[in-house]
Structure formats: structure tokens, C-alpha cells
Amino acid sequence: MKRRQNSFFSRIKQLDFGLLFAVLILTGYGIICISSASEYSGNTRNVIVQLIAALLGFAAMAVIALIDYDELLKKFWLVLFFVGLALLFIPVIKNVPSMLRGNFSTNENWIKIPFVNVYLQPSEVVKITFIMSFGYLLGHLKQSINSIKSLLLIALFGGVTVGFVLLERDLGAAVVFVVIILVMCFTAKLSVWYFIGAAAAFIAASPFLWNLLGEYQKKRILVGFDPTLDPEDTGYQVLQTIKAISNGGIWGMGYGKGALTHSSYKSTFPARETDVILGVMGEEFGFVGIIVYLLLISFVIFKILKIAKNARKDYGTYICAAVAALILFQTVENVGMCLGLLPVIGLTLPFISYGGSSIISMYLCIGIVMSIQTHQDKYYIERETR
Secondary structure, eight states: OHHHHHHHHHHHHHSOHHHHHHHHHHHHHHHHHHHHHHGGGTOOHHHHHHHHHHHHHHHHHHHHHHSOHHHHHHHHHHHHHHHHHHHHHHHHHHHHHHHHTTOOSOOOOOEEETTTTEEEOHHHHHHHHHHHHHHHHHHHTGGGTTSHHHHHHHHHHHHHHHHHHHHTTOHHHHHHHHHHHHHHHHHTTOOHHHHHHHHHHHHHHHHHHHHHSOHHHHHHHHHHHOGGGSTTTTTHHHHHHHHHHHHHTTTOSOTTOOTTTTOSOGGGSTTTTTTTHHHHHHHHHHHHHHHHHHHHHHHHHHHHHHHHHHOSSHHHHHHHHHHHHHHHHHHHHHHHHHTTSSOOOOOOOTTTSSOHHHHHHHHHHHHHHHHHHHTTTHHHHHHHHO
16 A cells, blocks of 8 residues: 555656646636637626546546557557547538538537537547557567558558548547657657658648538638738738737736637637637737746646657557647647648647637646656556565
8 A cells, every 4th residue: 555655656756847837827818818808798608618528638637648659559559549430420420411512611510519519529539549549559560660561551540530530520530630640750760751752642632632622621722822812801900919019019908808709709810719709819918928838838848848858668658648749739730820821721729729629738738748757657666666
């Protein structure tokens, strides 16, 4: 009994409290921004949902951090993969009737949870189940990572997952999964020639892939590079976000004082609580407020990469690298989108944007990273006690 207690407390002591503190500050910052962004409607539901989701995510993170990720994945890595596919398949079934009618432009990738009137976005949860199962697979393919057999297995795992996400018509999530797959394969030292071949194949297939997109998706991609191409419709949201950030200047207009943030008309500043919450941050807390966020999120990414470097298992390194890439990519894409520099593909700003599924997913990711950290010395302990 004493050994178990010592083991438990030793894991607690090994937690990276700097990482934990940064995540909590970011969550609090997000709730403040959501609170201000939601005031125009007079509805506090968004804040309550985000707070509850953050508490649930924190609890899940604490439990996962104390579980041995190695033992978990040895037993359940394939289960995690298929559970992820099952979650993705539910919205696909919902979309079948509209696809049979020839409607391929709508995006219905949510699951309504009965009795509580809450919606779950499966792709957010599947990000972590996929990262864990795919990382374990790559770890066991390490010695033969560049063989054709391994490549086919990697392509099958990644292709099926991305394919299901595309059937949900969630382009943003599909891009995120592709980035995760590429970063994990690169970290696992897949030959650079495979990456060159994949890039060449993508370029060759680009015209065909472009034609598969709906008109609305095409417009969202194009206006990401130039919002003035469609200032009254698809580009309107980005232009209003840029205007909000400009209003804030260096120091911002102050909490609760943003002109666009507190416009009583939703159409004045669409999606201010979700995709373009950076505009709220910029308008009310200014350039300084945005820099504070970027410094905090950079600190989180740095900490995760440091844990990746010290992971005792190769797939622990791959998992951490994927989580860091996920947070970095979503941050860069969301900020670039809000500034009119990158395509509008509907990705949330990590830890800030409103969305219960998103914040829980982020906490699950941090939880598995902390598990990798708290169990990094186990190999040496096992070796010494033999």
C-alpha cells in the first residue's frame, strides 16, 4: 500500500505545473473573451457551457495524466482507433440523405446528446484517439517504417480517418488530420522521398480535388487570401474581424467596450464567440492582448516539445509532436484567417474559442502529454528492480 501511495505522489510531483498553469490561464482568458462576445445576446449560456466543458476536460486530463499511457495503449490502441471511426461514422449516416439528393455543400458534423441539449463534434474527440492509436502504430513500425508494407498500413490508417472526416464535409478538420499524419510520420523518420512523392501527387490531383469542393467551400478558401473578393458575403466575416482588431489598436478599448464586439446585431460581427474570437481579443485587449495569447500558447507548445524529447517510448515522442503540431497549426491558421492571410476553413483558436468539444479535446491532448511526462522514468525503475 505504501509503494502505491509513493508512486501516486511521485507522479503528482512529476507534473509540469508550468504547463498546467499556462493552460489554465489560457482557459480563463478564453472564458473572459467568450463572456464579452456573448453579452450582445444577453445570454450567459455560452459562458456556462464553456466553463462546464473546461471543468470536465480538466478532470479528464487529471485522470489521464496519472494513467500509464504505455499500458493503456498496449491493451487498447486498436480499440481507440475503431471507437474514433465509430464516432466519425455517426454524422456520416446523418449526411447520407442530403448526399443522395445531390447536396454536397452542407456541413452536419455534430451529434446531439439527448436530454441535455448539447452538441458534440466527434472530430474534436477523434483527434486525440487517432493521435494515440496512430502513434502506437508508428512506434511498432519503427524498424521497418520505410517498407512498402508499413507505408500501406500507414496509408490505410490515415486514409480511412481522413476519408470519414471528408464524408462529414468538414474540410477544416480533414486538413488538421493530414497535418497530424505528416508530422507524426516525419517524426518517425519516414523517408523524405515519400513526402516529395505525396506532394507531387497532391499537386497533380489539385484540379480534380478543387472540383470536388462545393462552391461555398471554394469561396471560403479564396477569400481567405483576399476578403475583398466577396466583401458582402463570404469575405464579410474576415473584413469585420480585421476592423475589430484595428479598433483595438495597441492597448484595446477595454473589456466590455468593443464597438463591434458589443453590437446588438449578430450579423454585424458573425461568429465572434467562435471562429473569429481573435477579433474580440484584439478589439478589447489590443495588440498587447493578442501578443499575450501568442506568448502563452508558444510556451505551451515549447513545454510539449520538451516532454517529447524526454519521452521514454518512441511513440510517446510521436504523440507529443502531434499534439504540439495540432495546437500550432490551429493557432497559425486561425490567426492567419482572422487577418485575411489564410483560407477560412473553420478552425477554432485553441483554448479560446467557444466550443465544448474543442476545449475538452485540448484538455485530453494535454492529459496524454502529461501522462507521457509522469511515466518517463518507468523504464529505468523497471530495469533496476529486475
